[in-house]
Amino acid sequence: MIVAVTLNPAMDVFLHAQKLRLGVLNRVSRLSAQPGGKGINIGCTLHRLGRPVATTGFLGGPTGIELERQLREDGVTTNFVHIDGETRNNYIISDDLRRKQTQINEPGPLVSSEEVERLRETLSRLLGRAEMLVIAGSLPPGVNPDCCAALIALANERDVPVCIDMTEAALVPALVTKPYLVKPDLRTAHSFAGKSVLTAKSRLVLAKTLRDHSQVAIASVGFDFVLVSPEGAYEVQLPGADLASTVRIEDAFLAGVIDVLLRDGTLGEAAGWGMATALAAAAVRGGRFGSIEDVKRNLDKVEVSEVGN
Amino acid sequence: MSRDLTAVSPETAMVEAAKTMARQRLEGLPVVDEEYRVIGFISEADIIRSIIPSISTGGEEFLAPVDFVDLARKMSQVGERTVRDYMNEKVVTVTEEDDIYRLCELMLARGYKTLPVVKEGRLEGVVHRTDVSSALMEQREAEKKKGE
Numbered sequence: 001m002i003v004a005v006t007l008n009p010a011m012d013v014f015l016h017a018q019k020l021r022l023g024v025l026n027r028v029s030r031l032s033a034q035p036g037g038k039g040i041n042i043g044c045t046l047h048r049l050g051r052p053v054a055t056t057g058f059l060g061g062p063t064g065i066e067l068e069r070q071l072r073e074d075g076v077t078t079n080f081v082h083i084d085g086e087t088r089n090n091y092i093i094s095d096d097l098r099r100k101q102t103q104i105n106e107p108g109p110l111v112s113s114e115e116v117e118r119l120r121e122t123l124s125r126l127l128g129r130a131e132m133l134v135i136a137g138s139l140p141p142g143v144n145p146d147c148c149a150a151l152i153a154l155a156n157e158r159d160v161p162v163c164i165d166m167t168e169a170a171l172v173p174a175l176v177t178k179p180y181l182v183k184p185d186l187r188t189a190h191s192f193a194g195k196s197v198l199t200a201k202s203r204l205v206l207a208k209t210l211r212d213h214s215q216v217a218i219a220s221v222g223f224d225f226v227l228v229s230p231e232g233a234y235e236v237q238l239p240g241a242d243l244a245s246t247v248r249i250e251d252a253f254l255a256g257v258i259d260v261l262l263r264d265g266t267l268g269e270a271a272g273w274g275m276a277t278a279l280a281a282a283a284v285r286g287g288r289f290g291s292i293e294d295v296k297r298n299l300d301k302v303e304v305s306e307v308g309n
Numbered sequence: 310m311s312r313d314l315t316a317v318s319p320e321t322a323m324v325e326a327a328k329t330m331a332r333q334r335l336e337g338l339p340v341v342d343e344e345y346r347v348i349g350f351i352s353e354a355d356i357i358r359s360i361i362p363s364i365s366t367g368g369e370e371f372l373a374p375v376d377f378v379d380l381a382r383k384m385s386q387v388g389e390r391t392v393r394d395y396m397n398e399k400v401v402t403v404t405e406e407d408d409i410y411r412l413c414e415l416m417l418a419r420g421y422k423t424l425p426v427v428k429e430g431r432l433e434g435v436v437h438r439t440d441v442s443s444a445l446m447e448q449r450e451a452e453k454k455k456g457e
Contacts, residue, residue: 054314065333072311077434079314082332118325126314128344129431 001077002046002258003130003160005123005151006039006057008108008140009080010090011067012247014286020095020102029096034286035067036090038137038165038185041248041287045255045277047076049292051262054079054126058119058140060109061086079126081119085109085140092247094285101246108140116147123151127158132180132262136165136251145170152177161215165254168192175213181261182210183218183254190221197221204233204307216261223249223278226307227257227271233307234271238278248287253278256295268304275302310405310426312434316341317351317392324388327356336437339425340396345432347425349396359387359395402427403436409448412441 016030035044043053054077059068064087068078088106095102127133133155135148148170155162161180164171171184172193184206190198197203203219207228210217216229223238223246238249256277260270276298280289289295316339317326326338330353337352360383387395401415402425415421416438426434 060332068313068333072313075312077312077314082329121318125316125318125341125343125345 001052001054001129002043002132002134002262003123003126004039004043004046004053004055005133005135006037006043006055006137007111007119007135007143007148008088008138009035009037009040009057009059009064009067010088010105010108011063012036012090012092012286014092014094016094016096018095019097020093032286033066033089034288035070036248038251039134040071041251042134042136042165042255042258044071044074044076044288045248045252045281046259047074048289049255049259049277049295051259053077054130056080056119056122056126058083058085058109058111058115059087060084063087063089079122081115081122083109083111083115085111088140103247105138108138111140111142113142116143120151120154124154127155127160130155130158130160132163132258133160134163134165134258136163136254137185138167139170145173149174149177152179163254163258165251175210179214181216181218181258182214183220184210186219186221187250192219200224200226200235204228204235207233216257216267218254218257220250220253223253225253225271225274227267229267231267234268234304235307236271236275236302236304238275238282239301239303243282244285245282245287248281249278252281252287252289268306271304272299272302275304310434310436311440314345314432314434316345316347316432318342319349319391319393319396321392322388323356323359323390323392323395326351326392327388330356335423337423339400339432339435340392341432346430347400347402347427347432349392349398350400350423350425351392351396352423355395355397356387360384400425404428405433409441409444412436413445416441 011033013033015028017026017028043055047053056079059080060083071078088108091104093102152162163181164179165183167185203226207217207219207226211228218227225236227234253274256274257270260273276295279298280294281287339347340349422438424436
């Protein structure tokens with residue numbers, strides 16, 4: 001079972017407007033809501049790829065209860081710590097005319113130290129049946145980056161490999177735990193350790209640097225990914241395609257990579273399957289594709305290049 | 310069946326168990342060990358009984374007269390004690406292979422509202438009475454459609 005931790009889950013609310021205009025009233029033509037947050041997105045994708053997944057983290061209030069209900073309805077196992085605060089909403093506004101998506105994220109509820117301790121106890125139990133731990137997404141108020149490192153240390157005590165996809169502030173303290181896979185979340189900060197990552201070369205340099213602290217490192221900006229491991233270095237880009245949705249592409253990519261690495265596939269295969277999974281997510285509004293068949297159909301659209309190591 | 314692994318350990322404080330049930334609107338929780346093996350069950354009724362004693366007479370239970378000052382003191386005491394002191398160790402579990410009639414028998418005849426679902430003794434999820442009633446209604450609708 002893969003345990004996917006989302007410390008700051010969100011109900012992703014998808015709003016569709018014909019033409020979004022600032023400063024005036026806009027009416028939406030369609031809306032829907034789905035569980036979100038990086039760990040949940042990665043977990044749900046792995047579930048669709050046929051992997052047993054248990055999701056955990058902090059949930060609160062009626063939004064948290066509804067989020068959990070939807071996950072269970074989808075067949076995903078849950079074991080969340082319910083807190084006093086209310087789970088946040090994230091708003092993904094699609095301008096259908098201009099074919100652009102704008103995302104507005106709430107910060108999330110305040111989490112107390114007692115609630116963090118309850119998660120520690122829950123995770124400790126879950127790790128007894130875990131083949132891998134994925135910890136991904138933002139930190140809610142009240143949870144400091146050292147907390148992540150402490151949760152990862154629990155996994156290390158049980159020899160459970162860890163994949164981290166978090167912003168620099170949370171990721172750097174966790175590097176000392178030597179995680180299996182590291183992927184910095186560069187969606188809002190196109191730099192890491194003060195250095196720009198806007199070019200393919202700079203992302204390769206970043207991935208190689210992170211590889212000093214992990215087995216596998218992935219760096220991406222937009223939908224261009226570079227992957228590095230002792231095996232080598234590979235680059236893969238999202239093929240030019242008519243995308244129904246741009247949200248969750250990164251999370252779907254990482255899920256596909258993890259799926260291959262868990263069956264001892266090569267890094268090149270992981271890059272290809274990751275991109276095929278990302279394409280399946282991009283083809284569906286909301287990013288939740290139907291099944292593994294949707295991924296297999298994309299394999300011949302993907303081109304993976306080996307780069308100098 | 311609900312694939313939810315929410316559970317408490319025997320060392321969980323009763324106040325925490327009560328808060329978990331309240332926040333997640335649950336009527337009871339499996340009690341598990343470090344390996345998720347189900348070793349007991351703690352229900353809302355167990356919590357209430359731990360605070361307000363009852364008198365059994367003529368096969369029925371009645372609440373004993375309550376001193377509210379004493380009640381507050383008792384609530385504070387019980388809250389700090391652990392689930393181990395109040396859990397029911399004779400826990401009834403089911404497996405994914407058990408059919409709906411077995412669940413109905415346990416829930417109606419024996420009054421269980423929540424049953425842990427286990428595989429080789431380890432918790433896999435729970436089934437609530439509402440899950441069973443929904444499944445029966447769905448079966449009824451399916452039979453009705455077949456007949457049309």
